[in-house]
Amino acid sequence: MAKENSENPRFICGLHATLHVISGKWKPLILFFLDKGPTRYGELKRSVRGVSDKMLIQQLKELESDGIVQRTDYGEIPLRVDYSLTPFGASLVQAMEPLCGWGEEHEEDIAAAMDRRKTSL
Template sequence: MPGFTCGLDATLRVVAGKWKPLILYFLAQGGPTRYGELRRAVRDVSDKMLIQQLKELEADGLVKRTDYKEVPPRVDYSLTPLGRSLAQALVPLCNWGEANLVEVTRVFAQRAAEDQRRASRK
């Protein structure tokens, strides 16, 4: 694997993907979280994608998966110390999103309207 160009490069490779930052965020909100709870919290993610992202986060040492070997199956997920430190690093991004939510919503709505106008001209 090639080296990282900087710390941001390393961080972005670890959280690459639409769902990983959200998974880290929701796992940071409390203690161990069952799969179903996580699925409800990370809306719009498919089961396949959530499972894949959780496996990658576990392989990267950010998430711990605990299988209680029970019937019916009981599994929960929690952050490792490395995962907690990354989740804390994401807090300023969350704060920025909250502070700029109205403006970002407006910009995305404007972009969507422009894309729709372009598509209707074709």
């Protein structure tokens, strides 16, 4: 349970804190692919299909600011940069692993629910 501040609690609970860090359509996928090891920007962009450059850069900057992702600039020309998980980020990915398993186990049910939602709108 999150620590409460009597005037203005920052988070309602631990889930709220976690969602603050991984919120957005792309962050969980970025973390999933970074769990495989240090990854260059272009490889990450190809892995996270559908994300725009602007959004990927923004999400990476936020994850870096939150201490989840580390950006390593090798100071070379042409530019060589890669991204990796910090130990803090690796612990977050480890906590997300059961969600990945649940999604894989229920992928067909989820797809059917999404189809039903489309037809009901």
